């Protein structure tokens with residue numbers, strides 16, 4: 001039997017608004033993300049990537065279909081349970097880092113444990129800090145760190161509770177290409193060496209090539225699946241979506 005995916009969606013639909021102004025952002029998506037894998041989600045602007053990620057992370061409710069985080073059906077959870085699940089079983093990395101400016105790097109990293117009222121697992125914390133190259137930066141505040149270092153702090157923060165899955169939304173969008181490449185290498189190392197699960201939305205084929213798999217979305221539907229992507233294979237996959245996207249509009 002194959003191991004349970006970290007997160008999966010079946011028949012997922014999302015309609016924003018009603019009647020004439022209704023937008024069908026997702027039109028029936030079936031997709032599973034393996035535990036211990038680094039997957040990128042790509043597709044044209046407006047294809048439904050952010051919507052999919054928000055539904056997978058329990059940040060918004062689907063119009064139809066199901067999301068399962070491990071064995072937990074998110075549809076069966078009330079608001080309080082969903083909040084707890086997001087806090088304890090899901091990690092987030094944003095384009096804009098979202099660190100607390102008055103807190104040190106260490107305080108930013110351990111914040112999710114504080115919010116969950118859980119002790120920090122010091123050995124795991126140490127592993128993360130070493131893998132992410134933050135040992136010498138722990139007493140610095142965000143303003144004293146480079147963009148790449150800030151994003152590495154955000155990655156450590158996302159991983160400190162050992163979540164089932166980390167969702168990264170354009171994690172390199174605010175970084176120059178060298179810092180972006182470094183952050184992506186660190187993310188990949190966290191997946192490979194620490195057996196973490198990362199699902200990343202990106203517009204950048206080079207960023208996507210750091211993942212082990214790229215899931216393509218067009219017009220609210222799954223439109224492709226690339227294993228061991230290269231920037232070239234991702235570009236080819238995206239190019240193939242163009243006519244379909246144009247016809248759909």
Ligand SMILES: Nc1ncnc2c1ncn2[C@@H]1O[C@H](COP(=O)(O)OP(=O)(O)OP(=O)(O)O)[C@@H](O)[C@H]1O
Pocket residue numbers: 016017023024025043044045046047048049050051052
């Ligand atoms: N809150 C909302 N209300 C109404 N329509 C929305 C809302 N959020 C998204 N949409 C629409 O749903 C569709 C999918 O949007 P989504 O943000 O998921 O796409 P995306 O692929 O992430 O786009 P981008 O790459 O531009 O960020 C788009 O047509 C968008 O305009």
